[in-house]
Amino acid sequence: MTAPAVVPRSKASKRARLRMRAGAVLVDGFFRGASRLGRLHPLANPQRHGVTVVRDVPYTDSAVPEHRLDIYCPTHATGPVPVVFYAHGGGFRILSKDTHWLMALAYARRGYVVVSINYRLAPQHPFPAAVQDACQAYVWMTRNIGAYGGDLSRLVLAGESAGANLATSLAIAACYPRAEPYARAVFDTGVVPGVVAPACGVLQVSDAQRFSRRKKIPVFIQDRLTEVEHAYVGALRGATAAQLELANPLLVLEQGRAPERPLPPFFAPVGTMDPLLDDTRRLKAALDRLGVPCQALYYPGEIHAFHAFVMRANARRCWRDTFAFLDEHLKA
Numbered sequence: 607m608t609a610p611a612v613v614p615r616s617k618a619s620k621r622a623r624l625r626m627r628a629g630a631v632l633v634d635g636f637f638r639g640a641s642r643l644g645r646l647h648p649l650a651n652p653q654r655h656g657v658t659v660v661r662d663v664p665y666t667d668s669a670v671p672e673h674r675l676d677i678y679c680p681t682h683a684t685g686p687v688p689v690v691f692y693a694h695g696g697g698f699r700i701l702s703k704d705t706h707w708l709m710a711l712a713y714a715r716r717g718y719v720v721v722s723i724n725y726r727l728a729p730q731h732p733f734p735a736a737v738q739d740a741c742q743a744y745v746w747m748t749r750n751i752g753a754y755g756g757d758l759s760r761l762v763l764a765g766e767s768a769g770a771n772l773a774t775s776l777a778i779a780a781c782y783p784r785a786e787p788y789a790r791a792v793f794d795t796g797v798v799p800g801v802v803a804p805a806c807g808v809l810q811v812s813d814a815q816r817f818s819r820r821k822k823i824p825v826f827i828q829d830r831l832t833e834v835e836h837a838y839v840g841a842l843r844g845a846t847a848a849q850l851e852l853a854n855p856l857l858v859l860e861q862g863r864a865p866e867r868p869l870p871p872f873f874a875p876v877g878t879m880d881p882l883l884d885d886t887r888r889l890k891a892a893l894d895r896l897g898v899p900c901q902a903l904y905y906p907g908e909i910h911a912f913h914a915f916v917m918r919a920n921a922r923r924c925w926r927d928t929f930a931f932l933d934e935h936l937k938a
Contacts, residue, residue, distance in 0.1 A: 770807025877908025
């Protein structure tokens with residue numbers, strides 16, 4: 607019997623890199639293309655929904671093009687209205703506030719002033735660039751959103767996937783005094799969100815292999831998860847767990863330390879076919895142990911970021927569930 611050929615490690619590694627690169631191109635192109643096609647629909651026009659958009663507002667004094675945000679304002683609002691601070695997804699390495707116009711519009715047409723942010727992307731800008739930028743945008747919001755009719759006493763931190771990670775990290779920064787200067791700046795504003803809404807979150811970036819250890823998942827999916835880890839924290843191999851805490855906000859909550867300020871209620875929707883499902887389950891368990899209200903809803907058969915595909919019944923149900931939770935916890 608002829609022994610099976612052994613592929614040299616270097617060739618196997620090269621094939622894996624090529625496979626990951628090809629998968630990344632496919633996924634990146636799909637999401638960008640879907641967003642562009644969606645914007646062609648007549649209902650994508652904010653004015654059709656009574657919403658005006660102020661685009662590309664700088665939230666720092668830098669000339670960095672990513673340090674911009676959009677503000678979606680309900681046109682017919684009377685008096686101060688609740689605020690949604692939204693961080694887009696994309697695995698910390700792709701997409702933008704412009705690809706996530708639908709999320710911002712969905713909140714704004716419901717009557718929220720929405721701050722939809724850009725942030726620097728990996729691998730060119732690895733951790734902590736994204737969370738540092740999110741913190742700076744948060745501080746800008748606390749100082750300026752009143753001019754747009756926003757009521758900070760009814761503030762929602764929201765995002766999906768990587769944006770859910772950033773929303774959760776911001777909640778931690780608002781409630782725990784931390785050593786990182788950018789996180790401390792959030793704490794020092796004294797503004798604590800009323801609700802956090804992390805949808806289908808990648809709440810721990812490190813140890814992407816944990817998903818395939820739990821159950822067998824397709825190689826294509828594992829590649830995408832590994833890609834996120836390598837891009838965002840791969841350059842920090844020597845970093846300690848403490849140094850990576852705001853890349854892994856789930857691990858912070860699982861430590862069980864009582865916050866200095868009460869953590870707000872969480873609403874965490876996810877599809878049962880989402881490979882990140884277990885992070886939401888762990889989030890729910892960690893918040894339960896801390897005594898923090900958390901409604902985690904699991905939508906049968908749905909994939910990652912399913913709520914963006916609003917033609918689907920479960921997507922519409924998810925948005926209804928989201929607004930019901932916000933209405934309950936953001937009473938004036």
